[in-house]
Amino acid sequence: MVKRTSFEGDSCPIARSLEALGDWWSLLIIREALFGVRRFGEFQSKLGMAKNILSTRLRSLVDHGILATAPASDGSAYQEYVLTPKGRGTFPILVALRQWSEAFDDHPEEIATILVDREKGRPVKKLEMRAEDGRLLSPADTTLKPRPAPRRRSA
Amino acid sequence: MVKRTSFEGDSCPIARSLEALGDWWSLLIIREALFGVRRFGEFQSKLGMAKNILSTRLRSLVDHGILATAPASDGSAYQEYVLTPKGRGTFPILVALRQWSEAFDDHPEEIATILVDREKGRPVKKLEMRAEDGRLLSPADTTLKPRPAPRRRSA
DNA sequence: CTTGTGTGGTTGCATCATAAAACCATATGC
DNA sequence: GCATATGGTTTTATGATGCAACCACACAAG
Structure with a gap:
């Protein structure tokens, strides 16, 4: 192929x-x-x-x-x-892409728009990764686990 | 071209x-x-x-x-x-892609891994968009504004 | 020093995807 | 009925992709 x-x-x-x-x-x-x-x-x-x-x-x-x-x-x-x-549901993906450009683009002055909170007109916060209990997580605070086996109903 | x-x-x-x-x-x-x-x-x-x-x-x-x-x-x-x-800095983008698959994939049982908080072993929360003051924002709560003109030093 | 082997690529095609423009079908306005 | 706008498909040229083969270098054994 x-x-x-x-x-x-x-x-x-x-x-x-x-x-x-x-x-x-x-x-x-x-x-x-x-x-x-x-x-x-x-x-x-x-x-x-x-x-x-x-x-x-x-x-x-x-x-x-x-x-x-x-x-x-x-x-x-x-x-x-x-x-x-x-x-x-793709909205967070687009926001993540946008924020990455805003943070790291070599020519940020060419970016024409900013995403703002409609109510206050202020920029939205950067997306954060949090644990279930609300702790802020960095990439190093996370790891991958195998997905639990599918639960069969009864046996 | x-x-x-x-x-x-x-x-x-x-x-x-x-x-x-x-x-x-x-x-x-x-x-x-x-x-x-x-x-x-x-x-x-x-x-x-x-x-x-x-x-x-x-x-x-x-x-x-x-x-x-x-x-x-x-x-x-x-x-x-x-x-x-x-x-x-692309990490949030990958997390957003991952979470989108987890939420919407037609065959989620084929997804082999889950991203967990290393400390607790529990899945990380979905990425949330928040305002500066911490309010949770939906896509409809946001809008785009033109970027303010670049600030020239002195004149 | 010569041969062998593993790593880290580059080169050559064959095939696929992409892009621009032309073409077509259906609606809509007059 | 005729012109025109909308919503595409077809045609054709070119760039991107994928696989395999090849090459360059380092290192080790003989």
């Missing part, structure tokens, strides 16, 4: 997520969708990407349950692409 | 981060590096990827300041690839 290697069967959850949204465009399409974009042409003009690729990506995102097609909305008999809960 | 479109000049921080780590392998290489992998052959055998592509990706990650080459470490006169602070 010379195809791009698929991570579908991989047991690593990071690889599995990249299978769905690890290409050049998917996360940007989701970003636009989170801003309320729903129509093919709107995605295409805002992202400036080729229409065939947009078409492929939208289909892939629908197949992965990240977007769903809705029959219409404003009367016109066309199709719309709306985020599913799974799609909206 | 028929090349893969570059997001380098884009003003969106998400696009900018994808420029550095938005391809199929970079985040997985970083994942291994966070586990302590440093040598070419070790990356290659653990990830099962072609060596030329690994070579290209490592160079790209070094160029982006995510990895750095260290002259040696165990005496053998070869090179090592170690994460920079910028590279270690």
Whole structure:
């Protein structure tokens, strides 16, 4: 097989997520969708990407349950692409990417926008990793454990 | 230009981060590096990827300041690839990807590992977005603001 | 010093994905 | 009915990917 290697069967959850949204465009399409974009042409003009690729990506995102097609909305008999809960669940990923750029980009002055708390207009805090009891965790405070075997009902 | 479109000049921080780590392998290489992998052959055998592509990706990650080459470490006169602070800063991104899989994957039973608090052995909490004052924020509670103009010193 | 072996890559193709533009189908406006 | 906008698909060229083979260097044994 010379195809791009698929991570579908991989047991690593990071690889599995990249299978769905690890290409050049998917996360940007989701970003636009989170801003309320729903129509093919709107995605295409805002992202400036080729229409065939947009078409492929939208289909892939629908197949992965990240977007769903809705029959219409404003009367016109066309199709719309709306985020599913799974799609909206990518929000922390986008925030993490944004914060990484804000923290480490070599030219942060080129970043045009900041994510703020709507109520106060102040930047949101950096994402933090915490234990169940609320302790702040650094990467070194964490480790990987094998997943417990699936619990079979009765025996 | 028929090349893969570059997001380098884009003003969106998400696009900018994808420029550095938005391809199929970079985040997985970083994942291994966070586990302590440093040598070419070790990356290659653990990830099962072609060596030329690994070579290209490592160079790209070094160029982006995510990895750095260290002259040696165990005496053998070869090179090592170690994460920079910028590279270690991707940790929240990987956690976000992992948690998204854990929450939304269609076959979660295939996920082999869980990320736990090393001290207690309990799963880490989901990443939360909070305001400066600690209020928990949903996506709808946030908005984007234009970045304030760069502050020039004196005038 | 020569041979062998392991590590760390680079080079050559064959194949796949991507991109731009042209084309097409359906709606909508006039 | 005709022009035009929307929402795509098809065509074709080129870049990226994947596999295998090859090469360079270090080190060790003979």
